[in-house]
Amino acid sequence: MQEAISKAATLVEAHAYIREFRGKVVVVKVGGSIMDQPEALGNLLGDVSFMHAVGMRPVVVHGGGKAINAAMSDAGLDAQFVQGRRYTDERTLAIAEHVLINDINAAAVGHLKEAGTPAMGLHSLGSCVVFAKRLTLRGEQNRRIDIGMVGEVEWVNTELLRAVLDAGSIPVIAPIARDPAGGKLNINADSVAGHVAGALRAEKFVLVSDTHGIRTDPDSEETASTLTRDATDGLIRDGVIDGGMLPKVEAALTALGGGCRKAHIVDGRIPHALLLEVYTEAGIGTEIVL
Ligand SMILES: Nc1ncnc2c1ncn2[C@@H]1O[C@H](COP(=O)(O)OP(=O)(O)O)[C@@H](O)[C@H]1O
Numbered sequence: 001m002q003e004a005i006s007k008a009a010t011l012v013e014a015h016a017y018i019r020e021f022r023g024k025v026v027v028v029k030v031g032g033s034i035m036d037q038p039e040a041l042g043n044l045l046g047d048v049s050f051m052h053a054v055g056m057r058p059v060v061v062h063g064g065g066k067a068i069n070a071a072m073s074d075a076g077l078d079a080q081f082v083q084g085r086r087y088t089d090e091r092t093l094a095i096a097e098h099v100l101i102n103d104i105n106a107a108a109v110g111h112l113k114e115a116g117t118p119a120m121g122l123h124s125l126g127s128c129v130v131f132a133k134r135l136t137l138r139g140e141q142n143r144r145i146d147i148g149m150v151g152e153v154e155w156v157n158t159e160l161l162r163a164v165l166d167a168g169s170i171p172v173i174a175p176i177a178r179d180p181a182g183g184k185l186n187i188n189a190d191s192v193a194g195h196v197a198g199a200l201r202a203e204k205f206v207l208v209s210d211t212h213g214i215r216t217d218p219d220s221e222e223t224a225s226t227l228t229r230d231a232t233d234g235l236i237r238d239g240v241i242d243g244g245m246l247p248k249v250e251a252a253l254t255a256l257g258g259g260c261r262k263a264h265i266v267d268g269r270i271p272h273a274l275l276l277e278v279y280t281e282a283g284i285g286t287e288i289v290l
């Protein structure tokens with residue numbers, strides 16, 4: 001009986017948030033890191049379906065870095081990353097596009113549809129909503145680093161995204177962009193998601209990854225519940241935030257700078273991490289604030 005009563009209390013707690021967030025856009029970035037667990041993607045998209053059912057307007061942006069690594073290894077190619085971005089030559093781009101769109105995007109749309117939720121894949125092999133120019137990274141002494149066919153977002157087609165949302169469907173975006181000449185560029189999925197969240201002025205931007213949040217100490221697993229831009233700058237300088245966390249922090253700041261209200265990094269290995277973040281008082285993970 002006590003268990004049943006506490007379930008009802010959870011529903012009552014969620015009710016206030018359901019009302020607050022009805023009609024609001026939430027951009028959910030699903031990291032490739034959680035796709036190792038066979039059930040994880042389906043479970044997470046089950047939560048996204050729940051959000052849709054209670055009136056939010058979710059937009060999904062997915063990665064797939066680990067699956068691209070595996071496909072590159074099968075093709076005899078070594079994966080190389082610079083500042084969290086994959087060095088991308090023509091063969092790598094073709095592999096990334098295939099894995100991201102034919103495998104992961106199709107699976108994500110399939111999971112949502114199976115859960116009875118309308119969803120539409122938006123990507124470079126169909127209706128693309130992300131347009132980019134070539135990214136130049138800077139290294140020591142401001143030296144230019146060429147990482148090949150990698151893009152930085154210039155423009156997001158919010159009109160098409162809003163049309164899909166208005167039709168009651170969930171846009172599912174893969175991180176390959178088109179450039180002005182009609183070519184294609186590989187983009188880190190966090191960066192795509194940050195620009196989408198900013199351009200849509202989303203209520204929330206949730207990056208779902210394989211860490212409890214952002215570690216603030218190299219010798220401990222402890223993570224911060226909130227971090228300011230200045231604090232993240234310091235942690236990047238000290239090397240505590242590095243690798244795959246760099247584009248996440250940058251994406252959160254891009255989203256907030258564009259007018260998104262809140263940005264969080266949560267652990268997709270925790271069941272229902274997304275629902276805990278959005279619909280309970282406690283929240284989880286790390287919130288980044290300006
Ligand atoms: N300060 C930090 N706190 C947490 N994770 C960090 C930090 N710095 C680097 N990382 C790394 O970032 C990884 C998440 O990035 P990534 O592997 O690209 O995930 P995803 O596939 O979800 O985008 C973590 O697993 C961790 O190894």
Ligand SMILES: CC(=O)N[C@@H](CCC(=O)OP(=O)(O)O)C(=O)O
Nearest residue numbers: 032063064065085086187188189
């Ligand atoms: C340029 C670049 O790095 N693109 C990424 C796109 C996928 C991605 O970002 O996947 P995760 O979210 O799983 O890391 C890549 O090729 O891995």
